[in-house]
Amino acid sequence: MIGSLAELLRRTWRNPSGRWGVLSLSVLGLAALLAPLALQDPSAMPDVVAGATPPSLAHPFGTDQLNRDILARVASGGRISLTVATLAVLLSLSLGSLVGLLAGYAGGWLDAVLMRTVDAALAIPRLFVVLLLLIVWERIPLAALILVLGTTGWFATSRLVRGEVLRLRHEAFVLAAEGLGAAPSRTVTRHLLPNAAGPLLVAATLGVGDVILLEAGLSFLGLGIQPPTPSWGGMVLDARPLIVSAPWTAIFPGAAIVLTVLSVNLIGDALQAALDPRSA
Amino acid sequence: MSPLLEVRDLTVRFPTRSGKEAIPVFQVSLRIERGETLALVGESGSGKSLTGLALLGLVPPPGRLGEDSRILLDGEDIAGLQGEAIRAVRGRRIGIVFQDALTSLTPVLTVGSQLREAITAHRRMEAAEARAAAITLLGEVGLPDPAASYGAYPHELSGGQRQRALIAIALAGQPDLLIADEATTALDVTIQAQVLETLDRLRTTRGMAVLLITHDLGIVAGRADRVAVMYAGQIVEEGATAQLFQAPAHPYTRALFRAIPRLESAADQLTPIQGSVPLPDEWSAGCRFQPRCSEALPECATLEPPVVPLAPGVTSRCWLPAKRQ
Amino acid sequence: MSRWLLRRSLQALVTFTLAVLLLFVLLRVAPGDPLSRLTEERAVSERELAQLRARFGLNQPLGAQLRAFLSGVTRGDLGVSIGHYPEPVTSLIAARLPATLLLGGAVLLLNFTVGAWLGVRQAVRRGSGFDRWLTRLALAAYATPSFWLGMVLVAFVSIRWHLLPAAQMSDPLLAADAGPVTKGLDVLRHLVLPVLTLSLTSIALPLRHQRAAMLASFRLDFVTAARARGITERRVRWRHAWRTTLVPMLTLLGLWLPILVSGSVFVEAVFNWPGLGSLAAEAIGSRDYPVLMGTAMLVSGVVVLAGLLTDLGYALLDPRVRPA
Numbered sequence: 012m013i014g015s016l017a018e019l020l021r022r023t024w025r026n027p028s029g030r031w032g033v034l035s036l037s038v039l040g041l042a043a044l045l046a047p048l049a050l051q052d053p054s055a056m057p058d059v060v061a062g063a064t065p066p067s068l069a070h071p072f073g074t075d076q077l078n079r080d081i082l083a084r085v086a087s088g089g090r091i092s093l094t095v096a097t098l099a100v101l102l103s104l105s106l107g108s109l110v111g112l113l114a115g116y117a118g119g120w121l122d123a124v125l126m127r128t129v130d131a132a133l134a135i136p137r138l139f140v141v142l143l144l145l146i147v148w149e150r151i152p153l154a155a156l157i158l159v160l161g162t163t164g165w166f167a168t169s170r171l172v173r174g175e176v177l178r179l180r181h182e183a184f185v186l187a188a189e190g191l192g193a194a195p196s197r198t199v200t201r202h203l204l205p206n207a208a209g210p211l212l213v214a215a216t217l218g219v220g221d222v223i224l225l226e227a228g229l230s231f232l233g234l235g236i237q238p239p240t241p242s243w244g245g246m247v248l249d250a251r252p253l254i255v256s257a258p259w260t261a262i263f264p265g266a267a268i269v270l271t272v273l274s275v276n277l278i279g280d281a282l283q284a285a286l287d288p289r290s291a
Numbered sequence: 292m293s294p295l296l297e298v299r300d301l302t303v304r305f306p307t308r309s310g311k312e313a314i315p316v317f318q319v320s321l322r323i324e325r326g327e328t329l330a331l332v333g334e335s336g337s338g339k340s341l342t343g344l345a346l347l348g349l350v351p352p353p354g355r356l357g358e359d360s361r362i363l364l365d366g367e368d369i370a371g372l373q374g375e376a377i378r379a380v381r382g383r384r385i386g387i388v389f390q391d392a393l394t395s396l397t398p399v400l401t402v403g404s405q406l407r408e409a410i411t412a413h414r415r416m417e418a419a420e421a422r423a424a425a426i427t428l429l430g431e432v433g434l435p436d437p438a439a440s441y442g443a444y445p446h447e448l449s450g451g452q453r454q455r456a457l458i459a460i461a462l463a464g465q466p467d468l469l470i471a472d473e474a475t476t477a478l479d480v481t482i483q484a485q486v487l488e489t490l491d492r493l494r495t496t497r498g499m500a501v502l503l504i505t506h507d508l509g510i511v512a513g514r515a516d517r518v519a520v521m522y523a524g525q526i527v528e529e530g531a532t533a534q535l536f537q538a539p540a541h542p543y544t545r546a547l548f549r550a551i552p553r554l555e556s557a558a559d560q561l562t563p564i565q566g567s568v569p570l571p572d573e574w575s576a577g578c579r580f581q582p583r584c585s586e587a588l589p590e591c592a593t594l595e596p597p598v599v600p601l602a603p604g605v606t607s608r609c610w611l612p613a614k615r616q
Numbered sequence: 617m618s619r620w621l622l623r624r625s626l627q628a629l630v631t632f633t634l635a636v637l638l639l640f641v642l643l644r645v646a647p648g649d650p651l652s653r654l655t656e657e658r659a660v661s662e663r664e665l666a667q668l669r670a671r672f673g674l675n676q677p678l679g680a681q682l683r684a685f686l687s688g689v690t691r692g693d694l695g696v697s698i699g700h701y702p703e704p705v706t707s708l709i710a711a712r713l714p715a716t717l718l719l720g721g722a723v724l725l726l727n728f729t730v731g732a733w734l735g736v737r738q739a740v741r742r743g744s745g746f747d748r749w750l751t752r753l754a755l756a757a758y759a760t761p762s763f764w765l766g767m768v769l770v771a772f773v774s775i776r777w778h779l780l781p782a783a784q785m786s787d788p789l790l791a792a793d794a795g796p797v798t799k800g801l802d803v804l805r806h807l808v809l810p811v812l813t814l815s816l817t818s819i820a821l822p823l824r825h826q827r828a829a830m831l832a833s834f835r836l837d838f839v840t841a842a843r844a845r846g847i848t849e850r851r852v853r854w855r856h857a858w859r860t861t862l863v864p865m866l867t868l869l870g871l872w873l874p875i876l877v878s879g880s881v882f883v884e885a886v887f888n889w890p891g892l893g894s895l896a897a898e899a900i901g902s903r904d905y906p907v908l909m910g911t912a913m914l915v916s917g918v919v920v921l922a923g924l925l926t927d928l929g930y931a932l933l934d935p936r937v938r939p940a
Contacts, residue, residue, distance in 0.1 A: 131634035139912040272759035382846030
């Protein structure tokens with residue numbers, strides 16, 4: 012299993028757009044991590060009088076309406092967004108795998124009930140469910156945001172995992188029947204992880220991109236990361252009245268979102284191409 | 292009178308991942324006179340189907356024709372033609388019938404609409420006229436209910452009916468040369484015989500030349516005027532059918548005949564040819580058949596054998612005839 | 617065929633019912649008092665509050681609430697809005713639906729015609745600069761948040777260059793007796809930026825789908841066979857190769873059909889487009905559960921219906937699939 016995973020990563024790296032994605036994501040991630048060390052404290056005293064100032068040597072991305080350094084806020088916002096997205100996706104992956112395994116192994120009525128429920132859940136648009144859940148709070152705690160995002164994104168994963176379990180089961184039974192394989196359940200378990208790891212990795216990577224966009228949108232609507240914690244969506248919201256007079260307040264957070272999501276999607280696509288070369 | 296089709300040194304090259312080139316068709320030369328039937332015989336992997344495609348400029352990319360390849364149709368070189376020029380040849384001068392009618396017919400269009408399209412591709416016609424012509428043609432190829440077949444989708448017809456429809460489409464442009472690329476291989480033996488009979492009938496009534504591409508020597512006898520045997524991308528023997536069947540010159544041809552089970556023989560074992568057809572990148576220097584040849588000489592392994600004329604119109608690519616002299 | 621249709625429709629109904637049930641569970645599971653907001657906004661007497669609780673069924677046991685809810689749904693009663701109290705949810709939705717239909721419809725049309733055509737072109741010119749750069753642009757656009765793109769477009773096209781209106785669906789200053797053509801053109805002018813925003817940020821999907829389907833189609837035997845008949849390359853490309861991609865494209869179209877009713881919450885919010893998306897955005901501020909619920913149910917219903925229509929479409933498009 013380690014071998015095939017390494018091969019997968021190696022092939023992704025050889026793919027030019029995949030390589031670009033990995034490099035740019037690393038740069039962005041590094042910048043986000045190192046930000047608090049090098050830059051001005053993003054929640055430093057706001058200065059309404061000075062207001063937004065254009066990019067300069069002191070402030071490479073300029074300052075926002077409260078004269079806070081935008082570069083620092085974009086970096087901090089990045090750290091938060093990436094953390095939220097990664098944790099949420101990990102949660103989705105775990106939940107999805109759990110349900111998928113359960114449905115695949117148990118079979119029978121439990122499988123039918125679970126999958127019908129997943130079908131129904133997939134019919135409901137994710138954003139609406141998230142909104143319904145989040146408006147409960149006046150001020151949304153970060154943990155709640157991650158939980159809500161994570162619990163609304165596992166449905167497709169469960170189908171994927173269940174599909175793998177069933178496929179392997181079929182193969183194992185066929186082999187066992189022909190006297191060539193060991194006990195079917197053991198074969199399935201042994202081969203499940205290496206077989207499912209690839210598609211799960213692709214789903215996870217693309218999922219991170221989706222969640223970053225979703226969270227940015229929620230922050231823009233006021234339901235995501237709460238101020239004064241910097242968030243890209245929140246920064247775009249703040250920049251709305253200033254967009255003509257001080258466009259840099261909106262450009263940089265927006266560009267950050269675009270670059271991050273693009274990098275992640277490129278990695279995901281390269282992973283997918285590495286798994287199935289015909290789909291390129 | 293120049294021959295209808297003269298192929299000289301036809302070569303097809305494919306670039307491979309490893310950088311080397313694969314050459315599945317190498318210096319193939321053929322002649323077909325008007326109204327003549329030439330059988331191109333070989334196992335799968337010999338390059339015979341690719342040869343047929345090359346005649347129509349249908350070599351799948353990234354394959355290309357070799358620079359010295361010449362395909363002379365009525366004296367005019369059509370190798371490497373593009374666009375409108377090659378389109379005028381396809382269906383109108385040379386038609387082709389493929390092996391699997393189910394995958395050769397577009398599944399979402401009716402048989403009739405595909406036939407009509409082939410007819411009007413080369414002749415201006417009113418819609419009603421084209422439809423009538425199509426139904427007539429479907430009847431001519433032996434379909435029992437042409438009108439019904441006209442409106443049917445490919446998957447709704449039986450294998451034999453589909454193949455007949457495919458023949459009708461190939462004949463729609465009234466070509467001078469018909470390439471039958473394993474046209475009956477996928478059919479049951481009885482259906483195969485019927486379809487071949489239909490092909491014979493059509494050939495004589497239209498005076499068409501036929502390039503019969505097949506691996507089955509059995510259907511060659513009595514149908515082809517001349518035979519060319521292909522192995523590993525090269526023509527290894529060529530001659531009149533009767534001559535070739537009576538006294539095959541090349542070891543490969545001889546081995547092919549030996550491998551055919553006969554009812555009268557007392558042997559209870561088949562004599563297949565040892566080994567398997569090599570892939571293009573496995574071809575040996577010298578004679579390509581040498582690894583499997585029971586009559587191989589020492590020089591066969593290293594030196595490429597010449598094409599030796601044995602009699603008028605009969606050639607063999609082998610070292611043996613020189614040795615005998 | 618009709619038996620299959622009946623069975624499939626029943627399946628769809630079951631899925632929809634389950635979705636509605638899930639939404640109900642979601643609503644009741646979420647903590648907090650939905651009425652608290654209402655009482656904050658306006659001064660409400662104790663008696664009114666009690667009446668409201670009865671009206672929203674909040675003082676009843678769960679089973680009774682569920683029964684009331686379901687019977688309401690079947691009657692077409694989705695409750696009463698909290699933010700726009702006492703207007704019923706159904707009339708609110710009905711009033712805002714046309715605007716979203718217009719927006720969603722325009723986006724679908726644009727994406728599946730222009731997107732499909734470009735995708736075919738990419739496949740035909742595979743590996744060219746056009747192919748590679750279009751893919752890169754589309755991916756970058758896909759990674760762009762729609763609310764941000766909308767804002768940027770408004771800033772430049774509307775405010776800086778005065779080319780197109782910045783918000784809403786029509787000009788409030790337009791005379792009420794202006795002719796239908798004038799009014800129609802006015803709406804169209806307002807439609808451009810929201811449609812462009814939504815379309816650009818999502819066109820990567822149909823583009824890539826069409827390209828991939830076309831490339832797969834080109835590899836099929838019958839395409840070579842069609843070429844061998846001497847028909848024009850254009851015919852081969854569209855009548856034989858592209859026709860075969862209709863089924864996979866239908867799958868994608870089916871997944872996107874719900875955009876007709878969901879629009880985009882973000883785009884409608886940025887452009888103040890008077891549709892269901894902005895209704896949902898407004899519902900956030902007033903914690904208007906009934907409105908969010910109602911909208912969610914509508915979209916779920918359309919999703920399920922779209923799935924059914926897609927299956928029907930397969931049967932129509934591919935003669936091999938038709939159930940005997």
